[in-house]
Amino acid sequence: MEKLSEQEIQEQLATVPKWKLTEEKWIERKYRFQEYLNGIEFVQMVANLSEKANHHPFISIDYKLVTLKITSWHAKGLTALDFDLANKYDELFLQIKKG
Template sequence: MKLERLTQDEIKKKLEENKNWKLTDEKWIIRKYRFRDYLQGIEFVNQVAKASEEANHHPFISIDYKLISVKISSWNARGLTDLDFELARKYDEFYEQIKYHF
């Protein structure tokens, strides 16, 4: 699948639809997720890792006790693509499921 880099206007529109995600360095989106406990965050990371592996598109993940940061971009496109935002929505869905499951 060829990934096309989004224009700044397209990125702005997608960020309006994904309000919890922030643009950084003009080619990354980042979100921080807070959990009630450490293992809840680890469960989230495992789900993110599985979805990312299935898509063959891997984010940077930082685990800081109960705070998980996810940062994503498309290396081959040298910026953001639809796939980045598609995965961001999946990660948000995982967060909502885990947040209310525990």
Template sequence: MTQLSEEEVTQQLTSLPEWKRKDSKWIERRFRFKEYLDGIDFVNKIAAIAEKENHHPFINIQYKMVIVSLTSWSENGLSELDFKLARQMEDLFDSESL
């Protein structure tokens, strides 16, 4: 795993329009839910994905909103693994129509 270049990060973000650059080392997405427990259920599911990938996001729960931030500490920035995990979260969110 290696740190992605600025060009690679920009390219990856084009396929993840809801994810935003937080700064040079982070990407972030806000997931909104109809009910509080829907967000909690989502957090539990993304935690299972993160464990499987051995790549753990920062997760902030604010009532009906879940904020997820990703970076690769070992690379001191963003790597392909951050975008892989982001895509898995998008797929989960889309499949559950939460």
């Protein structure tokens, strides 16, 4: 996948409103959970999805707060795949919240 231009990144950010651009090459989001184990379940779901896509985020677990940070190393920046996965991670989060 090709690296997105600054304009394309801004357009894509509008599709994932809770994600933020950091260091010009990452997108990041923090997810807060009611229970610690819900966050762990979410991380497992993210890991499974990421493994299938062969595209892995940085994951930080701070008690009930999970932070995901993603970029495309081979493109040296953000690609459409990063934003596609961000949307899918958000869907997983909603599944956990409803469950």
